[in-house]
Amino acid sequence: MGTLPDTYLQRAFRLWADFSYRYAIWVIVTTGLIMVAMILSMANLTMDTSVEARLHKDDPIRQHFDTFQAHFGSDDVILVSVNADNGVDKDAIANIAALQQLLESTEPYVHEITSTMNARYTYGVDGELIVEELLEDYPQVGFKQRWPQETLEDYLLASPNYYNRLISAQGNALALIVELQTQVKDPVSGQFVAIDQDKKDEAVRAIRSQLNSFSERTNTRTVLAGNPVIQETLNRLILSDTGLTTGLAFTLTLLFLFVFFRRVSGMLIPLAVINGSLIVAIGMMALTGTPYTLTMGSLPAILVAIGVADSVHILSLFYRYYTDYGMKKEAVLNAVSVSAPAVLLTSLTTGAGFLSFVAADLASITDLGVFTAIAVFTALMLSVTLIPALLAVSRIKPVNQNLRALQWVNTLTNACVRLSIEHARVISAVAVVALVGGVWHATQLRFSDDILAVFPPDAPIVSDQLRYDADYHGAGNFEVLIDSGVDNGVLKPEFLQKLERLSDALTHTHIAGVDFDTPYSVLNIIKETHKALNENDPTAYVIPDQADLIAQELLIFEISNGDDLLDVVDSDFRYARLTLKMTYADGVVYHEVLGEIDKLLISEFGENSAVVTGLTALLGESIPRALSSMLKSYAIALVTIIILMGIMMKSLRIGLVSMIPNLLPIVLVMNVMVFVDWPLDQTTISVGAIALGLVVDDTLHYLFHFKQAYQNRNSVARSAMISVRDCGPALLITTIIYSSASFGNVVSSIKSFQMFGTTLALITVLALLIDLLVTPALLVVMFGGKEKRRREVDEDEKPERYRSMSVSD
Template identity: 35%
Template sequence: MAGVKDQIERGFEQLARTLYTHRLKVLVFFCVLLGAFFYKIPSITVDTSAEALLDEHDKSRIEYDRFRDQFGQDRFVVITITSDHIFTQSFFERLHTFQAALEERVPYVKEVTSLINARHTWGDSDELIVEDLLEGWPDRTVDFEVLRNQVMANPAYLHQFISTDGRTTSVIIEPDVYHTEQMDVLEAFDSFDEEIFVGEEETQQKRYLSDMENEVLVEAVREVVAAYHAPDFSLALAGGPVVLEVFNDYTMLDLKKCFLLSFVVILVFLWLLFRRVSGVVLPSIVVQGATFSTLGLLGWFGVPIKMTTTVLPAFLLCVGVADSVHILALFYKEVDRGESRKDAIGHAVGHSGLAVVLTSLTTAAALLSFSFAELTALGDLGLFAAAGVLLALFYTLFMLPALVAVVPVRPRSAGRQKQGRSLVMDRVLLRTANISIRHPLKIIGISLVLFAVSFYYMFDLRYSDYVVGFFPESMAVRKDIATIDKQLNGSLQLEVIIDTGRENGVYEPRFLNRIDNATHYLSQHETPEIVVGKIYSLNDLLKEIHQALNENRPEFYAISQDYNTIAQELLLFENAGSDDLEPIVDSLFSKTRVSIKTNWVDSVVLNDFMQETKHYFTTLFGDSARITITGMSALMARTISAALNSMVKSYALAFGVIAIMMMLLVWDIKTGLFSMIPNIFPIFLSLGIMGFFDVPLDMTSLMIASIAMGLVVDDTVHFVYNFRKYYLRTGDAHEAVRATFMGVGRALLITSVVLAFGFFVLMAATLNHIVRFGFFTGLTILFALLADFLLAPALMIVITGSHKRSSSAAAMDSR
């Protein structure tokens, strides 16, 4: 085994010397490579939507796409207007101007609806009339007091276009479902009767509205809202497209901010460590190259930045710099001893190359455990973070030797100040080593107690995916959502699709009566967390029609109990010129949707409500219809089970792969397994603290364990690898621990601190889930440092049978 290791080290040394010799060719190659990666960075997009978290073949996503294809949008931009004088001529004139501005200036919009053009269904003798509520206005006179009574008495308007106190009204913007490249051409040929041909072309070319187009839409809405907002015309803006746009914006802002701050932290760390310009420049080039190359990979593969990959650049900066640090530390030491740069870099890469490769592989292995996740967002993080770690390794081993050859590096003698600092550090490391040597059983005992307490509080952990809660309370969008939830009982929709499987199945009175029963049941549902604000279905439309055809009398606001009457009423409605049936029923009248509006709540709460709703509908309709729950909110709820299942697999896979690699590294099963304890102990400790302080797990913080395991194992690898080497050489576990501390202790301390602070930098983010992820990942790394400095040596002492000697030494010290 030792012979193989020596051959590998000589191979690394020869590689570095060759790269140094052919530095210009090497640097030209890397310039071309980096150029190829940089070329695709501008094409990176951001997509934090619920469907982006799931694989395109996921059942829930397929059902959602079918829903959009059949019925249209379930995401609406909701604008509320609060005023004490809504039902006045001046207010409606202002509303009319505001709505016209939205229709004119906002792209990708199918329809803008308010009280001005809300559907008004009424009857005149035997004629059914379907028109806008203020049809003909402002050319005709309107009695606004009569209008007020009419609006407040109409169930279809309440909590949709008017609040119960009559002080808040709404404007609802329905975005287009699709954007097609041929849209303008097709519109130009609307006059030609080529519907079949055009339909085929649209099927080939259509795509759902993109995040970029959604951003353009929302920005245009925001500009109009800003222009019309006034104390007596107070506007609030919310809805799914708005939340998505704000989340995307702040995701990108946080990515840039945290990347810059992490880079500053690394620059400071490198300067304090090396006190050389080259010691700052060389690792910076390597780690920046690896980070931007990884971003370029995202561009080349067309993968957008998602909720989970927000932390990727800052993560790679912190992790990638460690490889260069280990090699440069030895390089500068050899240069200061008088070695040439070529010999120095050859020695450094030869000595540290294998260890750097092993630590990078263990980190990449832990990250790759995410690639098997049900959520594509987690899979993307695993694949591209692992790719970034391996790129950092590649640039360190192959580009750094060439850079060393062209960057001036001067030898220097160790001054008194440096010697003083080294002596202080050495004393601290030796005292730490002696504590582990003299009190291994106490350290293990205390660790077991902490582990047990942490394990107990881990059962208090709860999962939360409250997207609105990711925004700070001071943010305008969070305030607006709270305002709209209060005034109109929500702006989030859950969709229930009821498929009878029979043509004209929705005409059956028994079927419609069951929908009425479900509506009544759900409208009574109210908990502290979730409020059902409004339920809209085919029944509401049929009741309007039935009332209109019976002299507009309120007592006829009901469902007819005759199949033929229902069919006739719907036919009359279609003939009246309205297309409002299209987003409610399919063309065969075999299936229909029931839209349930709720307030914005935690996806966990929403998932419970969704399961309850599906169970109720399934029980109510039995075998007579197939029930599907879908919509954006259903996708959000789907991510819960997917995330939890993914994390269980990820944790198990990461632990198993790293344990095997540790056993192979030390060539001893017992030592390899025991060396995993310092890796999992800090994770349990952090999770226990989260449980104790009721800090919820979310999509991002679920990744802490696997990511931390991949990071903290690097220090354990260095410690156990060196301990094993010194122990086999001396046969003395105590001396092996001391030699390990003096050999790699300083590097472990420095790299752990920079890693921890690199993650603490994420606390400067705006979005709360990134803040929590940064804090607890940094905390876990610090706990891991303590475990490697105290628990790991204590375990090595015990498994080598040297703890009895440690007890005797401790007893003598106490005397």
């Protein structure tokens, strides 16, 4: 029955398979118990698509953000806008009052709502400072009675505190800014715990429900925007789409497995390996407290491809041996011993490719690499352990081999290899030129981190976010955290003057397509307090010259309204907060904007005294870090795979040359992305490294069989033909399943998932074609001459007929 194991590795795998076969029930039960434990652990799995989840907790940028939050809380707010076509009249105020009361009932997650109703109004009366709400005692006191000399609309539009913040630039919309709780009381333990993403999502859904009900009842147009709303929408789509795309991937996988094997066992056994690897990977995420992020959305399709690949190579040989000789156990042991070494080698190279992500600067990419590698090695263990056990207990009958079942596969693959051998030098030269030219052209790929672009164009979050951004001249902020160096340092006039110069430099500034509005800081409070205490004289809206006077006036303000003061300075008056309101843009430009702001900060406060932070700043740092991370991962993966291939093939030269067919499909698809203007984003930026881990499998299987044939016959062309005859059908099956599982993402409503699935599917299809057309040519160029090639091909066709793998019952 075929060739008996002749290497230590093959003998070891035969013994392992024999153990699994003899103790099949115990193996199946033990595996099942492990899977049940992993499934139970999934109850603790969390989802986090927030910007900060992309970064490692010890990243300096993340630490600056954590420091900012420790002093000033989260800048993550929900933005609500209410239409006011007739300006700030009694109907608009009534709507705002009713809506604020409605939203404040959204317990326990809403912390504070700021609107026209309760915004700060500071003024002086006979030298006394008065700080109260704009519409205090409403509706008992109507706003027209409270503002007899000027309308509220005029005041809001003229106030730097509220223009483009609580009232739109055109005065036709009023806003409510909803801050969520940072902690909530656990009903079980009674302890206060940090509010997680699930609770934020729950709050967003409750506010959306209240808002929809209000709009229908009052026939008022409302807008719901802000980062929490974006995250909730994204989480909801990921949950629904993951089930859809994974289900489609499984359906297509089962369909093609049945078409090729035409056996129930040929469908269910690979399915067990796929499910097992997926369950272990997600279970380990839950056990380690690792959240499911946007980057993880590609995980199910990858695991389907990996699990199927290992299973198909073992099962294809088993069915062939069992059909030929009728001895089930021997067929299982021989199939495992012959194919498992190649499966092991591909698992090592694929796992190494994904483990290269560990060096990434972004936590989301690191996590994807770690848990995909876990799934790769789980699939390996299940393939060599669970498959023999399942085959042992399955009722499978040998059938007459259908020699024509996959004759078209043999004809196609053999024709490709013959063409490659006959024109080896030309094909090799074209491949090298295409690789070099493709790498150069791929540098024109553009990068993007436009979070709204991942949603369907007609999604409410897209129109609402852009509408709010247009009405209020920005829906996002940069937060600047400034360390004065000493307690009470913020009260010094020289510090405040530096802060004022910085604010003036950034007011209505345009940088890289981003427009800035008037900044907000402690300066606003100091100036309005000084003005109020100087008989409301507009010329007194300045910074006092004396530190003692500043401290005295702020003390008076703090007694009246301490909460607002702690929004812009810490309790020791050492740290100051400067909020830079800005228009929406593709996150990729934020890195340039941050660079320009850093220059201004250094010019005023020196090195390391001020940092730009906040969620938008984290977004701006993500793409450059993702790019550097992936370049680093590509380099590590390439070197690791070359070394592993060289060790496995006992030739570093083969390892180096094998990178040409592995890199070429990736480079070609990147050029397609340039042509159709598909950008690299947080999801698609990892497709190259993921594809490299997958496509190297086909090359390694081909080279593994080539090596065995070459050692036996010492003929390059003949070995190339025998190699494709032995592994060609399995490579075709895995490629079709790879591409169909990946292409299942096309039905996703998230655009980046669609692009990821399409590009990965194209790469896997091209990888097979290149392995059939380019890899044999490269081997012939390395080992043989033209005359010898022709003679070997001619002689090879005379004595043998190509045998086909059995695919029918």
